Amino acid sequence: MDAEVTGRIVVGVDGSEASDRALWWAAEESRLRRLPLLAVTCWTFPALVSPVPFQPPISAEVIAGEAQAVLKAAVERVLGRDADTLDWEGEVVEGAPSLRLLELSKDAAMVVVGSRGRGGFTGLLLGSVSQHLAEHASCPVMVLR
Numbered sequence: 001m002d003a004e005v006t007g008r009i010v011v012g013v014d015g016s017e018a019s020d021r022a023l024w025w026a027a028e029e030s031r032l033r034r035l036p037l038l039a040v041t042c043w044t045f046p047a048l049v050s051p052v053p054f055q056p057p058i059s060a061e062v063i064a065g066e067a068q069a070v071l072k073a074a075v076e077r078v079l080g081r082d083a084d085t086l087d088w089e090g091e092v093v094e095g096a097p098s099l100r101l102l103e104l105s106k107d108a109a110m111v112v113v114g115s116r117g118r119g120g121f122t123g124l125l126l127g128s129v130s131q132h133l134a135e136h137a138s139c140p141v142m143v144l145r
Contacts, residue, residue, distance in 0.1 A: 007109035007139070008036040012101050012129065013090075015070040018114025021144045023078045026112040027086055029142075035109055037088035039075060042097040043067040060094070067092045098132040105137035115145045 011026035030037040105111045113130045130143040
């Protein structure tokens with residue numbers, strides 16, 4: 001007898017094509033497993049280097065608002081009207097995606113991410129977030145190319 005899987009499916013969303021594929025796949029898996037879906041977009045302040053302390057030229061509210069817009073646009077683009085038929089929620093969180101998604105993996109049935117998102121080093125086969133999750137997550141991880 002198979003053990004019943006509990007928790008939710010967590011998917012990282014950053015607006016990239018790989019993230020769109022991850023969102024679509026996670027939504028389908030959510031339906032098949034009858035588990036809730038949590039779509040997560042993470043944000044951080046851009047790295048600024050200065051010899052003296054100064055106020056960043058952009059506020060946390062502005063960056064979080066842009067992250068919310070990325071999440072909303074991805075859900076509309078990928079799920080469209082099907083979003084209304086899913087048990088899902090979206091969340092925008094401050095912090096590095098690899099760390100925040102790793103935290104969420106503790107209570108998740110699965111974490112789904114794209115193989116490469118908005119980060120640099122586009123020639124890498126596996127992005128830093130997906131590699132970190134594959135190595136350290138507390139649940140299964142699905143990485144979509």
